[in-house]
Amino acid sequence: MTTDPVQLLIEAGAIPSSPFGPNSRYHGVPLxxxxxxxxxxxxxxxxxxxxxxxxxxxxxxxxxxxxxxxPELLAARTLGDAELYWRLADANAVTDPFALTDTLGQRVAIPLPPGM
Known part of the structure; x- marks a missing residue:
């Protein structure tokens, strides 16, 4: 049994285990x-x-x-949700999402939409 006060609050439901929505890149990442x-x-x-x-x-x-x-407009058009721009960044191995669209003519890999 834990005596950690924060963990006790999480287990009691007072603090959500993931405060991030399902479209967040941090959804499911432990606190x-x-x-x-x-x-x-x-x-x-x-x-x-x-x-x-x-x-x-x-x-x-x-x-x-x-x-x-x-990036967010490209995500909305290709993945159906502007908040999923981070999936484009992950698929193209960039840490700055704006690096995806800064250069005209650049090729951007489009990942499989979520749930498919």
Whole structure:
């Protein structure tokens, strides 16, 4: 049995185990917490999210960047949800989503939409 106050609150349902929605890149990533020397419950934080390897991401199409495109607009058009821009970033192995659309004519891999 744990005596960790934050874990007890999570288990009691007072703190959601994942405060992030299903479209968030952090959905399902466990929470950690920092306990101060004073013993108070501390500060919750998100543990490390490991980006999947490109070889493990199913790519279904390729898109050529045109003028005025932005990552979230591309995600809305290709994946059906602007909040899924991070899936495009993961599939193209970039940490800055704007790197996807900064260069006209750049090829962007489009991953399989969620749920397929």
């Amino acid at each position: 950690g917490h920092h306990v101060s020397d004073a013993g108070d419950p501390g500060t919750a934080y998100v543990l490390r999210r490991f980006i999947p390897q490109r070889r493990d991401i199913a790519v279904v199409a390729e898109h050529i960047v045109e003028s005025g495109e932005r």
